[in-house]
Amino acid sequence: MTMTWGKPVAPTGVPEVLARMRGLEAALPPRDGVAVFNRVYLAVTEEIGRRMRAGGFADGPAAAELDVRFAGRYLAAVDSVATGGRAPACWRPLFQLRGHPAVRPLQFALAGINAHIGHDLALALTDTCRALGTEPTALEGDFDRIGGLLAAMEGRIREELMPGPDVLDVADPLTHLVGAWSLDAARGAAWASFRALWAVRTLPDVAEELTDRLDSGVGLVGRCLLTPLG
Secondary structure: OOOOOOOOOOOOOHHHHHHHHHHHHHHHOOOHHHHHHHHHHHHHHHHHHHHHHOOOOOOOOHHHHOOOHHHHHHHHHHHHHHHHOOOOOOOHHHHHHHOOOOOHEEEEHHHHHHHHHHHHHHHHHHHHHHHHHHOOOHHHHHHHHHHHHHHHHHHHHHHHOOOOOOOOOOHHHHHHHHOOHHHHHHHHHHHHHHHHHOOOOOHHHHHHHHHHHHHHHHHHHHHHHOOOOO
């Protein structure tokens, strides 16, 4: 088992995260699959930043710590691929199929969200608890607040990226493909994975195996989400 990507170089704060994402937005072609996800993630992070400044989280510093560590895993995957390395298995389908003409923008967005929520979130929560010397229950309230924001954003994403009714109908494979994936289910699984990782934090071999299996499982879902549809 290899874990060369297990300790990403994290940004130092939310402004740096936003700057990196805006830089990617400016540099990548709009139709690029990573660019599609990056636009979605940038919008979410901007909204989280606004809510932090407005005092919308029970523990602002902890929420900021989680946000930065979470984003750091996505940015580390981007950096790894850009320098000739390999992304984690959960991200690999998106980077491999980012330019496929038969994969639609909504598929790219959901595949990125799947990788980030399904794999990165559990690890970022674990890293945050370690860094702050706290227990999972201390993060649960703000985790749920962020979840509410993500649910609202997901609806907007689907509306913006779903083809119009003149193009899409109930027989379109995209309708069935995206309907089979659930953000709420992914968030619930991420929290359960986090609790499992936290429970075995003193057993590094078990934690590494659990992380590897989580990575590969989420990657398999991502590959299904990116099935070329023509």
